[in-house]
Amino acid sequence: MPNLHDIERRIKSVESTKQVTHTMQMVAAAKIRHATERCDAATPYANAMRELLGNIGRMGSCSAPLTKEHDEIKTTLIVAIVSDRGLAGGFNASILRRAEKIMKDRKAEGKNVAVIACGKKAIAYFKYRAVEPVLAFRDLSADPRVEEAETMTDYCVDHFIKGEIDEVITLYNHAKNAAEQVPTTHRILPVDLKSFVPEGERFQFGGIMEADADNPDLPGSIEYEPGEEEVLTQLLPEYLSGYFYYVLIESAAAEQAARRNAMKNATDNANEMIENLNRVYNRVRQGAITTEINEIVGGAAALED
Amino acid sequence: MSTIKCDVVAKDKVLFSGELHSVMVPGTEGELGIMANHEPFVTALHDGVIWARTKPEGGTTLSAAIMGGYVQVLGERVIVLCDKTREIKRINADKLNKEVAELEERLENLREDSIISRSVLSRKLRWCKVQLAAKEKEDQYV
Numbered sequence: 001m002p003n004l005h006d007i008e009r010r011i012k013s014v015e016s017t018k019q020v021t022h023t024m025q026m027v028a029a030a031k032i033r034h035a036t037e038r039c040d041a042a043t044p045y046a047n048a049m050r051e052l053l054g055n056i057g058r059m060g061s062c063s064a065p066l067t068k069e070h071d072e073i074k075t076t077l078i079v080a081i082v083s084d085r086g087l088a089g090g091f092n093a094s095i096l097r098r099a100e101k102i103m104k105d106r107k108a109e110g111k112n113v114a115v116i117a118c119g120k121k122a123i124a125y126f127k128y129r130a131v132e133p134v135l136a137f138r139d140l141s142a143d144p145r146v147e148e149a150e151t152m153t154d155y156c157v158d159h160f161i162k163g164e165i166d167e168v169i170t171l172y173n174h175a176k177n178a179a180e181q182v183p184t185t186h187r188i189l190p191v192d193l194k195s196f197v198p199e200g201e202r203f204q205f206g207g208i209m210e211a212d213a214d215n216p217d218l219p220g221s222i223e224y225e226p227g228e229e230e231v232l233t234q235l236l237p238e239y240l241s242g243y244f245y246y247v248l249i250e251s252a253a254a255e256q257a258a259r260r261n262a263m264k265n266a267t268d269n270a271n272e273m274i275e276n277l278n279r280v281y282n283r284v285r286q287g288a289i290t291t292e293i294n295e296i297v298g299g300a301a302a303l304e305d
Numbered sequence: 306m307s308t309i310k311c312d313v314v315a316k317d318k319v320l321f322s323g324e325l326h327s328v329m330v331p332g333t334e335g336e337l338g339i340m341a342n343h344e345p346f347v348t349a350l351h352d353g354v355i356w357a358r359t360k361p362e363g364g365t366t367l368s369a370a371i372m373g374g375y376v377q378v379l380g381e382r383v384i385v386l387c388d389k390t391r392e393i394k395r396i397n398a399d400k401l402n403k404e405v406a407e408l409e410e411r412l413e414n415l416r417e418d419s420i421i422s423r424s425v426l427s428r429k430l431r432w433c434k435v436q437l438a439a440k441e442k443e444d445q446y447v
Contacts, residue, residue, distance in 0.1 A: 038317070045314045048384045052347070052377045146316050146388070147425040154424055222379070225334050225348040234349045235375055238386070245316055 004288070007281045011274060018270035024087065025263035028256045031142075032178060035253035039175070039246075046246050049239055050196055055222060056232065057193035064232035066157065066240075067191045070166040075112040077134075077156065077165045078102060079188075080126075081172040081247060082119040083255045084141040089262035091255055092121040094183045095171050100129070102169065102185075114165065116152060118144075118248065141255060144248035146241070153241035160189050172247045175254035179261065188243060191236055307341035311383040313355065313367070315390045321357070321367050328357040328383060330376050343378045350374035352435040354393070354442065355385060368393045370439035372432050389432050396440045405433045 080099045082092040099122075103113045117123045117133035119141040126133055135155055137148055159165045168189035173181040224231045311328055313321040327340045331353030350371065357367040373388035408430045415423055 041318050042316060044312065044319050044322075045316050045386065048312060048314050048386055052375070052384060052386065055377070055379065056347070147428065149316075150428060151424050222345040222347055222377075225332065225346065231347055231349055231375075238373065238375065238388070241388075242316055242386075 002280070002284065004281065004284055007277060007284065011277045011281065014270050014273050014277065018267055018274070021263045021266040021270060025260055025267055028260035028263060031256040032253065032260060035249065035256050036175075036178075038249050039253050042246050042249055045242055049242050052235075053193060053239060054196040056228075057195070057197040064229055064236060065161055066189065066233070066236040067193055069190050070163065073111060073166040075114060075165045076102070076106050077114045077116065077159070077168045077189075079116045079152065079168060079170040079244075080118065080122045081170065081251045082122045082141070083251075084120040084139060086121060087262060088255055088259040089265075091173060091181065091258035091262075092119070092125075095173060096122060096125045098183060098185065099171050102171075103131075116155070118148075118251075140248075142252055144245065144252055146245050149241045149243075149245035149248060152244050153237050156189060156240060157237045165189075170244075170247060172251045173254035173258070175250050175257060178257050181254040181258050188240065191239070307381070308359075309339065309341050309343075309381050309383050311357065311385070313369070313371075313385040313387070313390065315371075315387050320369060320390050320392070324359070325357045325366070325383075326359050326361055328355065328385075330355050330374070330385065331371075332376070337376075339376070339378055339383055341381060343383075345380070346376075346378040348376055350376060350385075350387070352431070352438075354439045355390070368443075370396065370436045372435045389435075391436060393439050393443050396436045398437060398440045401433050401437050401440075405430065405437070408433065 078099050080095055082095050086092060099115070103115075106113050113131075115122075115126055115131055115133045116135045116137075117126055118137045120138045123133060123136045123138060135152065140148055156165070156168050160168070167187060170184075170186045170188050172184055172186075174184040176182050308324040308326060309328070311321065311323065311325045312319065327338055329336060329338050331337070331351040333349050333351055337348070350373075352372045353370070355367070355369055355371050355374070356365065359366050369390050369392045371385075371387040371390040374390075375386045377384045377386075408426055412423070412426050412430065415426070
């Protein structure tokens with residue numbers, strides 16, 4: 001039988017943990033709003049860019065270097081986007097585990113893997129496994145900046161064109177809604193222009209470009225100035241940095257949401273634990289009282305005889 | 306009078322969204338005016354000034370410095386995408402001059418191996434210079 005004093009101490013300790021987790025839950029909830037607003041502000045750019053590339057994607061094949069598959073995939077660059085801090089449930093682990101799985105698969109095929117790590121947790125994870133990230137960003141997971149995305153883009157574009165990397169895969173948490181984060185894997189380079197064309201579109205790749213009378217929203221052919229390739233060569237890095245920025249802020253929003261959920265669960269668990277401990281405490285106390293009464297009654301009975 | 310539906314969006318904000326009579330943008334092949342019924346068209350933009358009107362004469366509603374932009378025209382719809390943009394009237398030249406000096410100094414003293422800071426700083430510097438150039442020509446865009 002545990003003694004009363006021990007139980008009392010445990011109750012106190014669980015209560016103070018609960019206070020911490022509850023506070024973190026409230027803080028995360030407040031930050032979600034800020035992060036979501038930032039996502040909303042960046043959405044028009046992302047949409048406009050998709051629309052623009054979708055129109056180009058309809059033109060069929062295109063010869064800009066960033067859209068070209070390399071003959072052989074020798075080096076894969078993994079961009080793992082996680083957080084600087086833990087205490088957010090499986091937020092970091094699910095991404096990092098996926099990253100490691102991809103690394104293992106690629107290495108088994110005899111290919112090289114390079115890593116860009118965003119967030120202290122990713123840096124620590126890869127360093128521990130003796131993988132030196134080619135680029136590492138820290139202290140930015142809560143407030144990603146456009147500059148960070150641009151640096152990543154510069155690196156990717158530069159090395160992709162030189163042929164030092166052959167594909168780029170991003171791993172991040174997509175903030176589906178406030179309650180759900182979906183770990184997402186996206187092959188971002190080489191760029192697949194056709195993926196921007198809305199699904200179910202009737203236009204065929206390969207150059208049918210007349211305007212459609214039934215569907216006036218679909219455009220006729222588009223003029224490029226100075227030329228299609230030149231425009232794309234400049235536009236695609238722009239798309240990439242927009243994409244990276246969007247992914248970073250989405251991951252930041254997902255992180256806060258994940259942390260709030262994790263902390264809500266922790267608080268709920270603490271409440272449950274306190275309830276159970278209180279029950280045990282009362283039972284033990286009652287047990288002690290019953291024993292004492294029994295002893296007194298027993299003693300009195302012995303005297304009467 | 307026919308109008309165009311124009312959106313000017315930067316990576317982190319929407320600068321303008323609405324109906325315009327015409328918009329002038331600094332195309333790579335030269336200054337470029339877009340009005341209703343322009344042919345479908347995509348081009349990159351130079352760093353410079355974007356300038357829009359709601360009426361044929363006067364009525365400038367928007368004049369802003371932009372960096373790293375693109376424009377797409379499809380029917381009545383015009384999308385201007387850019388890295389950075391700021392309305393000219395919000396540009397503070399004194400503050401920018403100080404920032405330019407500071408950035409140049411930091412770039413000067415940067416270690417060789419800090420690739421990240423170098424590209425970040427030089428982009429910032431470029432943006433400051435674009436804004437300053439736009440501010441200087443402010444009077445032209447009224």
